[in-house]
Amino acid sequence: MYVAVKGGERAIENAHRLLAHARRGDRNVPEVTLGQISEQLGLAVDRVMSEGSLYDRELAALAIKQARGDMIEAIFLVRAFRATLPRFGASEPVDTGAMRVERRVSSTFKDIPGGQILGPTFDYTHRLLDPQLAEGFVPEEPATAEVATTATPRVTDILGRDGLIEPSPQAAPDAPVGDLTREPLNFPADRDLRLQNLARGDEGFLLAMGYSTQRGYGRNHPFAGEIRFGEVDVEFFAEDVGFAVPLGSIELTECQMVNQFKGSATEAPCFTRGYGLAFGQSERKTMSMALVDRALRARELGEEVRAPAQDEEFVMSHSDNVQATGFVEHLKLPHYVDFQSELGLLRKLRQEFVEANDVEPLQEAAE
Amino acid sequence: MNAPAYNFAYLDEQTKRMIRRAILKAIAIPGYQVPFASREMPMPYGWGTGGVQVTAAILGPDDKLKVIDQGSDDTTNAISIRKFFAKTAGVATTTATEDATVIQTRHRIPETTLGAGQVLVYQVPIPEPLRYLEPRETETRRMHALAEYGLMHVKLYEDIARFGHIATAYAYPVKVNARYVMDPSPTPKFDNPKMDNCAALQLFGAGREKRIYAIPPYTQVVSLDFEDHPFEPYRYNAPCALCGADNSYLDEIVTDDKGGRMFVCSDTDFCEGRQADGHHGSLSAAPYKEKAQQQETSNG
């Protein structure tokens, strides 16, 4: 006698209960707070906001907590929430030239107006595990100085003044802004949609793609013109009042790569650009993004498309970690009926093989 | 904190309008994949986000929803999706195929013949039947535009040359209304004939790939084949061990590690219905009496 498996509903409920228990961990250890995540795991929060495309530190911290620190799961939680939000419109373009800069480095000039500002960076730390941090370490207060009043113009603007770099394309102010979360994506895609895709794209995927361009798979001779991190104001043009209303400020990291020059018989040679932008402090992400953005401009710049990073269908179709993890992980869902159909076919082919070749029955056929 | 507040059937009205417009065009152009701005759903891509969005866009308070995965109402993902709609739309649910007005499915078409008052919504992972032959969307779109399906015939023919048979057992490509080659989703090819001239409307949703397509009722759906190698549905040659049916698609259950196995209907509602009507298989638990308790009623 055989009774078919039942009780899936109970199993799901029990699994959810067990998950909540596992998430909490040892109950003798104090529960982590959203404030602790937001303040002390700030770069994790930045990544979840960037790839979740929603600037809200508290929700991102909640997502990280709920996801037990699984970053892609946290990004997914934020995305699913974002999808339910009403949309009022697009903000005015933010002016990163007017950023209140906290960190700013250029690898192209020794000194620049406004200076190089090292800021909070791992760059010159020695990667030695620090036992002090294991037990209630109170760091020194940071060094302070007068707030600098000098402007910090973007390095690409400085190059642009002499025409040494291609002008940054100025979109018509009334032109609609593409949004791949609202309209189905078609290929070939314009740069606004490509950049949106990359901004939402998986940091690891972009890192690997960007890295591949450096190793010769679509090399584009990059120089880190500038990486800046700091605060910018966000404004929204309200039609009823007729002017832009400030909404608040957000932290951004921007990377502008200066790349391989172009030129022709009719056009003076100049450097080209690759662009990266992310919420919070995300240098690895923005630098990788800038490399891939430049690689994806191959078609526009008349370069031969040969490498994966230059192939927009390949890059854009596989950059999204929420999509990727869904499709990879869905393989754990039941596939009994399609597998059974495949099994039936395979058995038949093996049977025919045995008959045609007059060999001993293959193992399964023996039973 | 921005506390979430959700609409009837989860999706906001603007999203529903967009999906509804896509569904209408899909019905008007049978087998053509309409691009749509698929939303991020509160379940992972691959779990049926396309089917869920289509169902959410059509579902109303008078509907009775059935959800199956692998033919069964009791697989965990089917339960999860059914609960999602019971919760967000307060809709009545059922496991009885003939009682349902909307049936969302993953990988099977019910054995019970569908009627004119029903809509079958398929969850689709890869909607493009040509995708495994040509990965580029720009290329496959051109092939559909020109109805240039030679590549597919070459692939099927190569199978025959190599294996003596068309080596596609599920997601077996079909031609709809003599125009578009279409992926039926990963249903076993056993189910393909059910799509042809079906009285119910069939809608297909692919969330991650952002496509919706449809087969209107009473539309010709032909499985691709060759004159000398005609399409053959596959079914393991045995009666169901529980209900004795010899015309239903069967799950293979491995009962021990010594080669023991049994075959039972994959469509659990069909199988239970037959047992309730007094049909027996070699291993059925007779008399069959658990059905009434196990069947889910409304708002499960």
Added chain:
Amino acid sequence: MTTIAELPPGFADKVLSAQSTFRSVMDAMARPGSVRRIAPVAGTPGPMMRGTAAIALTLFDHDTPLWLDARLRESPDVLKWLKFHTGAPVVQDSSVVSFALIADGAALPPLERFALGSNEYPDRSATVILQVESLSDGCAYELRGPGIDGTAAFQAAIKPADLFERLRINEALFPRGIDVVLVADATVVAIPRTTRLVTKGSQ
């Protein structure tokens, strides 16, 4: 002039009325020739019929450019009502629209002037919503095609009288084409681009 407050109302229950209207239109599109009833009630500005108004509230928004025929365009209430309740932009160029609303079928422009889609994207084509006198009395039509079990018969008083002759472009252009929704008061019949006329009787 009518103020916004005096405009005919939209749906009393936006969510459920839109769902119910959509199901009627979906069923109509899936079963060409079958007459479907649109139950929800909304205001009817100017010459707009109940069914047309309900379809507008259900399917139109900022993303669906519209074209209106002269009779509808002449009604300031129609323009205001559509803008207020749907936000859909009314445009002059009929070749880029998602929907066209026709109140005066006798003046229906050549169908080629509407968006027909491309062979790559045949879905980017207009749905023409044509108000007719009756979908219960008049000339007998017999149709065949996907969605129809054999043939489907219905009676209607349609202007232009040669609508089905004009719809022959759908045969030549497929998969490009025009999909038509006929509206008479609160009833609808859909004629998607795959539907063919078998016979047409007299009045």
